[in-house]
Amino acid sequence: MDDNFTHMVRTQHLAAIHAACLVLVLIAHRRFTNRNSINVPTRDSMLHRQEVREEMLHDLLTSGKCRQLICMSENAFKILCQKLQSEGGLRPTQRMTIEEQVARFLHIVGEIDGTHVRVRVQIKDAPIYHGRKGYPTISVLAACTFDLKFTYVLSGWEVTASDSRIIKDALTLEDKLIILDGKFYLVDGGLPHRSTLIAPYRGVRYHLKEYSNRAPQNP
Known part of the structure; x- marks a missing residue:
């Protein structure tokens, strides 16, 4: 049995x-x-991308829309691209020409980053608000322009929430962060790289403090 x-x-x-x-x-x-x-990628998608690139370059260089698109004359744009190539070491890539890289950067409207703010919470909720600071904090996500004006602030997330989750919330809320078509925000390595957010290259030093006793790695 x-x-x-x-x-x-x-x-x-x-x-x-x-x-x-x-x-x-x-x-x-x-x-x-x-x-x-x-x-x-399919053949149709590759052809569509090529058409978009050609249209953008035409608008920037020959159509008279350059000033309207990036607040710069066609001649000034060409000179800027030449200087970045000859003096700044900028090089074309397999996916983007020098003109595309410069135009993309000129469409950046500001920066997005997060910080921690100390808070007082109930004891039972304290664990989810404890991070590397050693005391309870909340995450605050902020967007600002290059003239130091805040355009968006999202607070309240516990410190254990990931940066990608917070930015996703900021872009989907009813009162959400609005990024106009063709515009971009610079973000740090903790946030995702997507169509409207430009994150730094992985594995490349970019914080000022990282250059205190080491030279830059590349142009």
Whole structure:
């Protein structure tokens, strides 16, 4: 009787393991398929991107819309691109020409960053507000222009919330952070790089304090 019961339990365990393996294989297959379908651009998408690039460069260099788009004359824009190339070491990439890189930077309207503000909370809630500071804080996300004017502030998130979760909330709230089409904000490495947010290159020093006793790595 014991042997039969043991055999039955073992059979059930094996069946459960087999079912779990089938589920994992199915999930892995779907993720692999979706990843490949997303990462591989189609011919139509590549042609569309090329048309967009050509239209933008035409608007900047020959259509007379340069001043309207980036508050700069066509001649000044060309001179700026030449100086950044000859004196600043700017180089074209496989995806962007020098003109595209400069135009993209000139469409940056400000910066977004977060900070921690000390708060007093109930003892039972204290753990989720404790971070590296050693005392309870909340995360405050702020956007400001280059002339130091705040344009958006979001506060109240506990310190354990990730930066990506906070910025996602800021962009989806009813009273959300609005970023106009074709404009961008600079963000630090803790925030995601997306169509309206420009994050720094991974693995490259960019804080001023990192240059105290080391030279820059590249232009």
